[in-house]
Amino acid sequence: MNQQKIIQSAKAGNREALIQLLKQIEGSIYTTAFYFMGNEHDAKDVTQEALLKVYTKLDTFQEKATFRTWVQRITTNICIDKFRRNKTDVSIEGLEMVLTDYSNIEEEVVNKEMMEELMEQISLLPEKIKSVMIFRYIHEFSYQEIANTLDIPINTVKSYLFRGRDQIQRKMKIAGQGGVHR
Numbered sequence: 452m453n454q455q456k457i458i459q460s461a462k463a464g465n466r467e468a469l470i471q472l473l474k475q476i477e478g479s480i481y482t483t484a485f486y487f488m489g490n491e492h493d494a495k496d497v498t499q500e501a502l503l504k505v506y507t508k509l510d511t512f513q514e515k516a517t518f519r520t521w522v523q524r525i526t527t528n529i530c531i532d533k534f535r536r537n538k539t540d541v542s543i544e545g546l547e548m549v550l551t552d553y554s555n556i557e558e559e560v561v562n563k564e565m566m567e568e569l570m571e572q573i574s575l576l577p578e579k580i581k582s583v584m585i586f587r588y589i590h591e592f593s594y595q596e597i598a599n600t601l602d603i604p605i606n607t608v609k610s611y612l613f614r615g616r617d618q619i620q621r622k623m624k625i626a627g628q629g630g631v632h633r
Contacts, residue, residue, distance in 0.1 A: 454472075454475070454518060455514075455518075457471055457472050457475075458472060458509070458512070458518060461509060462509055462510055462512075469506065469509070472505075472509075473502050473505065473506065476502075476505065476518075476519075476522050477498065477502060479519070479522070479523070479590070480497070480498045480501045480502065480522065480526050481494055481495070481498045482589065482590070483523060483526045483527065483530070483585065483586075483589075483590065484496075484497035484498050484501070484526060484529075484530060486570075486573075486585045486589050487527070487530035487534075487581070487582075487585065488530060488533070489574055493533065496533075497526065497529050497530055497533065500529050501522070501525050501526045501529055504525050504529070505522060505525060508525075516599045516600075517596070517599075519596070520596055520599045520600045523586065523590070523592075523600045524599075524600045524601070524602070527582055527600065527601065531578060531582075534578065568623065569619065569623075572618075572619045572622055572623065573585070573615070573619065575622075576615055576618060576619075579601075579603075579611060580611045580614055580615040580618075581615070582601055583597055583601065583608055583611040583612055583615065584611075584612065584615045584616075586600060586601075587608075587612055594608045594609060
């Protein structure tokens, strides 16, 4: 059964379809939450809250946007609300990157350190730019999907991506030259 049929069935009150739908989106929600929140505990909290919101608001979903976009908007809004309530810095401690088939341990360590540095730099970006960077490079959203999810013009998406990449490149270049990178 395709996702649209599952959504329609879940909206009509089919419990199994609803459970199937929530299971399908759970991983994507968790991934978004983890990259926004920076730790497993908060990501799990956001995931539960987002799943509950999807469950309670499913009847309000109109197919103007894709379901994936609608779910990611809910998740992003919950993350942003948590940031505003907590006003704490995002930490990426405990981030475990899965590295693919490297036989050289030294190369694995360098790649992991570079990825952790990149994720740390993304976490330090302003909220709006960070959101766009996560959707583009973690979830591989198209520019249009990002614009729909965040309800911003597509040119703003492009601008935020440019600014985010530029800021990260400048900070990492300074760090590579022995300068302070924070």
